[in-house]
Amino acid sequence: MTEMRAVVVDTPNEIAKSNNDLKLSTIPKPTIKSGEVLVKIVAFGVNRMDLLQARGLYPLPPQAPKTLGVEFSGVIVDVSENSSWKIDQEVFGLAYGGAYAEYIAADQNMILEKPDYLTHIQAAGICENYLTAHQAIKTIGKIKPGSDVLIHAGASGVGMAAIQLARHYGAKNVFTTAGSDDKLNTTKSLPLGATHGVNYRTQKFDEEVLKATQNKGVDIIVDMVGQSYFNANINALAKDGHMIMLGVLSGMVAKEVNIGPIIFKRLHIEGSTLRSRPAEYQGGLLKDFKNCALAEVGKTFDLKIHKVFKWTDIAAAHDCMSNNENTGKIVVTVD
Amino acid sequence: MTEMRAVVVDTPNEIAKSNNDLKLSTIPKPTIKSGEVLVKIVAFGVNRMDLLQARGLYPLPPQAPKTLGVEFSGVIVDVSENSSWKIDQEVFGLAYGGAYAEYIAADQNMILEKPDYLTHIQAAGICENYLTAHQAIKTIGKIKPGSDVLIHAGASGVGMAAIQLARHYGAKNVFTTAGSDDKLNTTKSLPLGATHGVNYRTQKFDEEVLKATQNKGVDIIVDMVGQSYFNANINALAKDGHMIMLGVLSGMVAKEVNIGPIIFKRLHIEGSTLRSRPAEYQGGLLKDFKNCALAEVGKTFDLKIHKVFKWTDIAAAHDCMSNNENTGKIVVTVD
Numbered sequence: 202m203t204e205m206r207a208v209v210v211d212t213p214n215e216i217a218k219s220n221n222d223l224k225l226s227t228i229p230k231p232t233i234k235s236g237e238v239l240v241k242i243v244a245f246g247v248n249r250m251d252l253l254q255a256r257g258l259y260p261l262p263p264q265a266p267k268t269l270g271v272e273f274s275g276v277i278v279d280v281s282e283n284s285s286w287k288i289d290q291e292v293f294g295l296a297y298g299g300a301y302a303e304y305i306a307a308d309q310n311m312i313l314e315k316p317d318y319l320t321h322i323q324a325a326g327i328c329e330n331y332l333t334a335h336q337a338i339k340t341i342g343k344i345k346p347g348s349d350v351l352i353h354a355g356a357s358g359v360g361m362a363a364i365q366l367a368r369h370y371g372a373k374n375v376f377t378t379a380g381s382d383d384k385l386n387t388t389k390s391l392p393l394g395a396t397h398g399v400n401y402r403t404q405k406f407d408e409e410v411l412k413a414t415q416n417k418g419v420d421i422i423v424d425m426v427g428q429s430y431f432n433a434n435i436n437a438l439a440k441d442g443h444m445i446m447l448g449v450l451s452g453m454v455a456k457e458v459n460i461g462p463i464i465f466k467r468l469h470i471e472g473s474t475l476r477s478r479p480a481e482y483q484g485g486l487l488k489d490f491k492n493c494a495l496a497e498v499g500k501t502f503d504l505k506i507h508k509v510f511k512w513t514d515i516a517a518a519h520d521c522m523s524n525n526e527n528t529g530k531i532v533v534t535v536d
Numbered sequence: 537m538t539e540m541r542a543v544v545v546d547t548p549n550e551i552a553k554s555n556n557d558l559k560l561s562t563i564p565k566p567t568i569k570s571g572e573v574l575v576k577i578v579a580f581g582v583n584r585m586d587l588l589q590a591r592g593l594y595p596l597p598p599q600a601p602k603t604l605g606v607e608f609s610g611v612i613v614d615v616s617e618n619s620s621w622k623i624d625q626e627v628f629g630l631a632y633g634g635a636y637a638e639y640i641a642a643d644q645n646m647i648l649e650k651p652d653y654l655t656h657i658q659a660a661g662i663c664e665n666y667l668t669a670h671q672a673i674k675t676i677g678k679i680k681p682g683s684d685v686l687i688h689a690g691a692s693g694v695g696m697a698a699i700q701l702a703r704h705y706g707a708k709n710v711f712t713t714a715g716s717d718d719k720l721n722t723t724k725s726l727p728l729g730a731t732h733g734v735n736y737r738t739q740k741f742d743e744e745v746l747k748a749t750q751n752k753g754v755d756i757i758v759d760m761v762g763q764s765y766f767n768a769n770i771n772a773l774a775k776d777g778h779m780i781m782l783g784v785l786s787g788m789v790a791k792e793v794n795i796g797p798i799i800f801k802r803l804h805i806e807g808s809t810l811r812s813r814p815a816e817y818q819g820g821l822l823k824d825f826k827n828c829a830l831a832e833v834g835k836t837f838d839l840k841i842h843k844v845f846k847w848t849d850i851a852a853a854h855d856c857m858s859n860n861e862n863t864g865k866i867v868v869t870v871d
Binding site for chain 2: 260427428431446447448449453454455456457458459460461462463464465466467468469470471472473474477
């Protein structure tokens with residue numbers, strides 16, 4: 202068998218105009234190289250970058266195949282020579298692309314063994330949210346017990362993962378922002394939830410943070426909002442604080458930035474996208490996450506899966522995200 | 537003897553209106569606490585922050601005494617119990633203040649033994665420039681052999697130290713900016729000098745950097761210019777590049793900052809001031825500098841001492857810096 206089914210963008214130039222351009226079709230089945238394992242995919246997660254990629258709007262890393270999909274869970278069906286992985290092992294992991302398919306040639310460092318207490322549907326929705334949050338909070342932000350943390354867009358997938366990880370790593374105050382009290386309540390009602398919610402429509406988050414910390418500010422900010430928050434983020438940071446920038450939802454041009462406090466407060470500002478990182482980095486991150494936090498996922502940590510779609514309904518799955526209907530992960534099963 | 541001579545600001549509110557308000561006078565001689573040694577000062581370095589402090593314009597760290605002076609060289613005349621330092625050892629080091637005096641109670645972690653081949657005048661001029669540059673290039677910037685580096689204000693004391701340290705640590709291209717070809721020639725004619733000079737009056741440094749690196753950009757930027765360079769710095773940085781901000785000579789408010797590349801290029805932006813750091817940090821930095829680079833100072837590294845003043849001429853020493861007459865260190869001897 203040298204072919205398999207996969208989701209393709211069914212237009213002449215392979216750029217989608219609408220979610221209905223996503224169709225199941227037949228493409229060549231991948232073959233594994235040294236250092237890879239072949240995984241039969243059971244479920245994959247849907248991410249906003251998939252929507253952008255389908256429309257030709259995502260800057261792809263050079264390793265990415267053209268098939269969508271950056272996280273999956275499934276069963277190993279072939280291994281390369283000298284692999285420590287075995288056929289029939291159940292695994293989940295990260296990919297540069299190619300997860301919207303029956304099979305994926307996965308880098309053996311970018312997968313973890315799926316714990317028995319997690320289903321493939323649960324495991325398929327872990328990696329992007331939790332590894333992105335773990336990278337921000339721990340690898341870059343260097344969280345310590347007692348740290349004060351501010352997570353923007355707290356009701357997003359990455360936001361909820363970051364809130365729970367921050368609490369798991371011993372954060373004292375975990376502030377979060379959202380645009381409605383409903384969303385703030387969702388972030389606060391997690392078993393390891395936010396301790397303070399700030400509704401950005403009615404409150405200024407830097408003022409609230411400084412008030413609640415006796416003007417100290419927060420040690421770590423995880424931001425995906427960008428330009429409209431940049432100045433207030435600098436204002437809300439404590440001495441030696443870290444701002445980790447993961448996105449620019451509000452735009453890229455910050456006006457009138459007061460850079461003095463970057464020096465006087467010795468701030469660290471660092472940007473990152475997980476998908477652009479080399480396999481060794483992603484592999485190291487997965488191992489660290491496994492050692493420090495994986496055991497909590499689906500137990501203390503609430504995974505918040507919004508809805509599971511069959512892959513024959515892939516257009517509906519993308520519609521759900523396009524329309525911002527979800528508060529939690531969208532997972533798709535491969536039959 | 538419980539008194540000593542020191543430079544004081546001889547005005548009713550101890551804030552100088554002119555450099556002539558700096559006078560020699562008598563103040564209490566410091567006594568040492570556990571972890572300190574008493575040093576009889578032979579020479580001290582003059583720094584721009586001393587001029588600001590004399591005018592009441594420098595935000596002092598809480599540990600700072602009111603006497604000026606953050607670097608010195610001298611002879612140990614008293615040690616606290618269990619000290620590994622010995623009376624009569626010749627040392628040089630960093631201080632939160634108090635170096636414009638006959639004696640200083642120095643933190644035992646913030647001094648190094650003076651090598652025999654350096655005079656006290658040379659040793660007094662090392663710490664602020666070289667430790668600030670070492671912190672930027674190595675501790676924060678994580679320089680590696682082959683790194684491309686951009687040092688702004690290359691003809692300044694910190695600038696020349698950073699250029700030479702970068703070359704010492706194996707940098708490939710070392711770009712520097714200055715406002716005259718004379719200054720650029722000074723930076724390029726150092727034994728371990730800049731490889732590329734950019735005259736900011738006639739050239740755009742980001743364009744020159746990108747041209748010379750085939751659009752890769754530089755891995756490390758050391759900046760003390762601030763607002764007017766902020767955007768071009770972001771533009772000139774390579775993927776995973778570090779911008780270390782040490783000053784804001786041009787001002788603090790960057791008008792329109794394109795923050796997108798901070799994420800897409802995974803940039804690190806970090807501010808620092810050496811004087812605000814805890815003694816353990818400064819001590820660690822001194823030890824690392826001693827192990828990695830001290831042996832080159834005064835040998836491969838050109839120390840560039842502009843002029844030596846007697847401390848009875850302290851006003852003239854400050855005039856020299858106020859008037860920007862120096863291209864190199866101003867050192868003052870204590871008789």
